[in-house]
Amino acid sequence: MQLIDIGVNLTNPAFDEQHGDLLQRAITAGVAQMVVTGTSGEVSERALELAEQLDPHGHRLFTTAGVHPHEAKGWDADTQRRIEALLGHPRVRAVGECGLDFNRDFSPRPMQERALEEQLALAARYNLPVFLHERDAAPRLVAMLREWRGRLTGAVVHCFTADRNELFAYLDMDLHIGITGWICDERRGSHLHPLVGSIPRGRLMLETDAPYLLPRTLRPKPKSGRNEPAFLPEVLREVAHHRGETEADLAAHTSATARAFFHLPTPPASH
Numbered sequence: 001m002q003l004i005d006i007g008v009n010l011t012n013p014a015f016d017e018q019h020g021d022l023l024q025r026a027i028t029a030g031v032a033q034m035v036v037t038g039t040s041g042e043v044s045e046r047a048l049e050l051a052e053q054l055d056p057h058g059h060r061l062f063t064t065a066g067v068h069p070h071e072a073k074g075w076d077a078d079t080q081r082r083i084e085a086l087l088g089h090p091r092v093r094a095v096g097e098c099g100l101d102f103n104r105d106f107s108p109r110p111m112q113e114r115a116l117e118e119q120l121a122l123a124a125r126y127n128l129p130v131f132l133h134e135r136d137a138a139p140r141l142v143a144m145l146r147e148w149r150g151r152l153t154g155a156v157v158h159c160f161t162a163d164r165n166e167l168f169a170y171l172d173m174d175l176h177i178g179i180t181g182w183i184c185d186e187r188r189g190s191h192l193h194p195l196v197g198s199i200p201r202g203r204l205m206l207e208t209d210a211p212y213l214l215p216r217t218l219r220p221k222p223k224s225g226r227n228e229p230a231f232l233p234e235v236l237r238e239v240a241h242h243r244g245e246t247e248a249d250l251a252a253h254t255s256a257t258a259r260a261f262f263h264l265p266t267p268p269a270s271h
């Protein structure tokens, strides 16, 4: 069984200096490839450096380059140049993480919209898919994407946590959907249980969003309390259960979808 984790915050300080072990545990757990998330100019540059250092052959680690809505207040011409410089690199497979977060509002909404708009323009120009973040902002995101969708090769709403209407609005625009261990959280994720079965094959991908969102159903719980790509099988297990699919079947179709979406090569045989 081979899995692909489409959202790993590998540059997060929680993983300090233990990246080699982390990658090995992921491979042992069947996670053959990972897409490392960029969230600012600096994080996106660091993500690419780390991916090159840990996976010199370019078989397993790929990255995104972009500015998260929390960081949108820092979007300026210099940031745009830094992101754009990364987009020409063959290992950078998507623009993002970008989007709208009206839940925490760490950046003023007009700034979030401007940063998103300019990143959608970059994605269109570089023919790259978009890795989107959305919290409590679906109507506005849908409105903005409506303007851009025809020029984008693809877009995934990562860590989908919204409701049925929003899911169907995204699917109607032919977007992809990323599901994390949020679905394993009985306090705030159980509304996803009846929804995941409505995501067509070919549109669904899996992610940990590590080190965040440790699946609450995971046993034994790691002492660190930190999520990592090796725990993606727990997300697989939960999603397979609620879709009425076998884990092997779900792993096969979500990995095929991720490989096509991010244009990933066939990974080396792992174990």
Ligand SMILES: [Zn+2]
Binding pocket: 097, 132, 133, 134, 158, 159
């Ligand atoms: Zn996010």
